[in-house]
Amino acid sequence: ETTRALLTAQAAAWQRILDHPFVSRTSAGSLPKATFDRWIAEDYFFVRSFQRYLEALSAVAPDDEARKVLAGGLAGLVPELALFEAAAAERGVDLSVEPSLVNLGYSAYLFTSVDEGWPVGITVLYAVEKAYYDAWASVRDTTGPDTQYAGFIANWSSPEFAAYVDQLADLVDREPLTPAMTLAFDRVLRFELAFWDLVHG
């Protein structure tokens, strides 16, 4: 299985995402407000780039089944962006701040991956979504009921989101593993770690 091989090869980097202080401090409720606010503004920029990347990836999807899965992902971004906008309004976060260079690089890389063709593009999508599912499921499982992050936890760790990530895994598993896919997967993990570092640092 392609996804199993990718995850196994990257087990150590994957654990570093889950062990990242941004994740553990979100769970513990000990994250400074300014840090979470910074994440909101950075991630909002990322998600809007991601939305256009998902449209571009849909355009190179090989069949209706793949297009249907991606359409589900695109539909989910509507309430997700509303969640960011509501949280920003409530917390007094300016969503129009300039994104960091890491964020610009990560966002641009999403589009580069589509240019490399469907197998690499869908590998990137799976890695991006799986990273957030695992991180937010970890927060869900280690936080108290009085968390202020319930909306975000629900967004990326719901059973519906888990099912979507499983569908993405099925699409990746149709593809025989190539060195380009391995590199893309590894690169997403490095971007994810750099993204957490930059908002937390």
Ligand code: MP5
């Ligand atoms: C995601 C995200 C998940 N929002 N931000 C980063 C840095 N990585 C992954 O993507 P989506 O589109 O919010 O499900």
